[in-house]
Amino acid sequence: MILYILRRLLSVAVTFFVVSLIIFLMMHSIPGGPFDGNDMPVSAAVREQLMSRLGLDQPLWVQYVRYMTGVLQFDFGVPYQSPGETVIQLLSRAWIPSLVLGGLGVLIGTPLGILLGMAAALNRNTWIDYLASGFATLGLTVPVFVTSMLLILVFAVWLNWLPASGWGKPERWILPIVAYAAIPIATYARYTRSAMLDTLNRPFVTVLRAKGLSERRIIFQHVLRNSAIPMVTVFLPMFIGTATGSIFVEAMFRVPGLGAYFVSSIQTRDYPLEMALMLMITFMYCIAYLLSDIAYAWLNPRIRTGGSQ
């Protein structure tokens, strides 16, 4: 098991550097630079001075090596958009709202989705199943900005129960968390339903039933665990996707989170921030897949030994 984890860690490191190189090259291949503003570009002399101060006049490979050397020492540079702080400081301040809202959305949505999926699977082809599947389909197909708008209209404007948007007081968190939670609820409802149906039809369940095990034990101890693999696959990537902030949810609910920086860093060619955001996501996905693999191995010993059925 330890050897397995070490092997995987090594592949994470390799992936991280390959991805960093690709991102760096792609970032610099977009036409335009940080000082080629749309409105009134600065004069050539000033641009040269700025480029040289930021090291952008160096050959690309020098810039890459410099940046990555910094990264290894946790120095991601200073964002061009917000020169009063470091990239790390910016991320740690802007990420909090995204992490709180998106994270809570996933943490609340996941168990709800599993319950919904179980209810659907155990009551297959009844109105419960249709209702749950219908809800899940809606949750996946209706864009999040429409869900957000509906939530605001119903709960803030018509019923006047909750504030429409903003950040700060916890009552302002409720609607965006619900908007975020819709995605894991829908995703998990569908995955759980199909995985459970699949498992329920397996011969070992019939054997367990024949042995006289209670239905509750069969479901929770055997069926759910055997259906867990696809759910594990989905969980961490979804958590990362949501907890780094959705630009739509954050815009609709006026949350000062990370979402907008994904767009603005590309638009303004804020190289240090853009690179940091992408590396952060890459790193998180690498770790997420590593953890998922470990979880698989724990759930299904055949995976870690590479054995076949």
Added chain:
Amino acid sequence: MNIVLKAAAALAVATALTVPALAQTTIVAPSGVTTGTYMDYMKTVYARATLAELLQVPLATFDKEFELTPMAAESWSQSEDGLTWTFKLRPGLVWSDGEPLTAEDYVFALQRAATTGYDFAWYWDFAGGIKGWKEVTEGKADVSTLGLKAVDDLTIEVTTNAPKPYLPSVTSLWYPVPKHVVDKLGDDWALNVDTVVSSGPFDLESWEKSNNSVVLTKSDTYTGPWQAQIDRLEVDPTLAAPEVGLPAFLAGDADYSFLNTGQVPVATQRFPDGIRKNAVFATSYISFDMDSPPFDNVDVRRALYYAVDRAELTSTVLKDIAIPAGSILPPGYPGYNPEIAAQAVFDPEKAKEHLAAAGFPNGEGFPEIEIWYREEGGYNGAIVPAMAQYLQAEFKEVLGITMNIRVLPGQDWMDGLLNKKNNIFIAPYEYDYLDPSNFYGIFYNGGRHGYHVQEYDDLVAKADSEPVWEERLKLYAQAEQVMIDQAEIVPLVHPITIAVISDQLGGDAATPNSLGFTPLDRLGHYFFTHLTKQ
């Protein structure tokens, strides 16, 4: 009993603490989105933090009737040769840290702007015409050669290249920079709430960089005209999109919200007294490459001028977000001439005649053209794409011309315009300072479009330095007549924005001016200091 007493005491303390807080008036307002790098208008305009300008006091500014009003300057005078202006500062003005505000702070602001890559530096050459500005910004002359001087603590002297009778109105964007703070902290003074000092009617309480929202409070130290009448002002750029702003307004989270076309009827029905129109002083027009066919022919350009039904365009396609434009100047703008605007009529017959005179009867033989517009958000983003499609249909129907449409990123569009990579464009322009020379200047001597119409250039040059206002207006009117006769442009529409305001808002700022406009987002100094809340 003890518990009851304790509870009563706690309640009394809580009430005492909350009552003064309740008495405070706070306005929650939307604002245009910028990236918010520096809280310093004189460091960056395009990437400035929200309402950075409201923290500082300009030499002069405009009221809601667009009349120039002295602010930090108490008075000004022009020398006999017209080249030198002397501004006298109001005594007793101070920075929020108690330091006196002096002429040196104003002069320093522009000296720094000229030498450190200010993104609005062109304004002081284009609008201000300050002596030596170009040479200093290009690094060819020392900053001491600029036509700027702090004669004493309260006197500023400005020398211009040519007589600039409208220089005082240009100074509405001249804000001081606290030299004593910059000497200590450099540009970083404007990066943190703790180090920002203000000279204007508001102080900075907080600044959320992630969404560039700010909380300003009424200044205790500002002694100049236009004191704030509210205690706190929360300005949030994320409320600027009507799709977000209106629901927040309806839920009581914002005191006013801008509206998109779809929202106008609903909001008008629910809040008939709360609807306000806001003039943005902008014009959308068609511009041509007048050096290459088919637009080198004045008849072709005239044909397009007469083929646009501006009333239909604004009453159907652009309902409520634009008004017809017959002049490059918007109504209410200084120097607006209704007689010139009235000439821009929709006359399909005349349009056809002009096209036939150019050798293309009913559009026969006319080359397929492609109109270029730039991709953008805001009020232009709301009107231009729909307008392009309207024009496409209109030109086909009236003139038999096939016109394709192409949307380009801002830079490519500008490059196409300046380097004549295409021959027809939809061009938007918004004023930079309130004087006719601003709009006429963009067509002057090559300007923005590479036009060189000698007669026009001569008239504009003469008008720009004419000291008598009425005479200037006559010259500008003649220049614009040349522009219209030559069909250098086809004026299309003036965008406006519409907002709904809460019935709790009051004061002079909430009441429309004599033209029916309320200055909701351009004349910040006037608006936010003349707004009250019940």
